[in-house]
Amino acid sequence: MTRRASMDEAVGLLEGELGPRPPAALVTEDVWLAFLRFGRRRFHVPGTPDADGLLFEYGTYAFDGPRTFTLDLSRQFEVSDSDGDHDHYVQVHCELRYGLAPALEALGSFNSWFFHDAGDDLEAWAQGLTGRAAWTAIHRLKPAGTRVYQERV
Structure with a gap:
């Protein structure tokens, strides 16, 4: 049986998956x-069934600064x-910010959950997420900023 990682390892494992490239070199x-x-x-x-979930959400928000289109994984x-x-x-976020453009703002907001063991x-x-029209608009964009962090909720 494969060893399951500890939640304490999650941020490091996500950063490892993103690789050594600087965040500015990555597209969505x-x-x-x-x-x-x-x-x-x-x-x-x-x-x-809801102990381990993935969330894909986007929208235009002003959480800690000016309004910006944000994709939060x-x-x-x-x-x-x-x-x-x-x-x-505990949530581990990979937040991508794109600035504010009318085409992105027009996408509105959306969220979708997936839970292991459900x-x-x-x-x-x-596949359902990448089939959305919004994915066509953002999948090749370079985020203006990318941030990986963990929070207790």
Whole structure:
């Protein structure tokens, strides 16, 4: 049986999938493929269907500065307390920011979840996302900024 990684390793593993190239050298599709490789890796999490999820979301937001079109690729892990009950979630984000352009703003906002152990197929989920019209608009764009980080939610 393959060893499942610890949640504490997640940021480093995602950064490793992104590779040694500077983030400015990557186009959206490069980051997406790295995120999918990261998404295929299994982690040691509680045995519930929503304990390990992937999130693909985009929209125009002003979280910590001027409005910008953002694609956020996230992995969410459930953390249980010593009794095995839900305590909180940890999210590992790969956030791509593109600036503000009318064509991107016109895409609106969207999000889609995939959960390991919920009976869904990761490859089918990914294919459905890249079949969206928004993917055609962003897959070859170079983000103005890319950030990988972890937060407790």
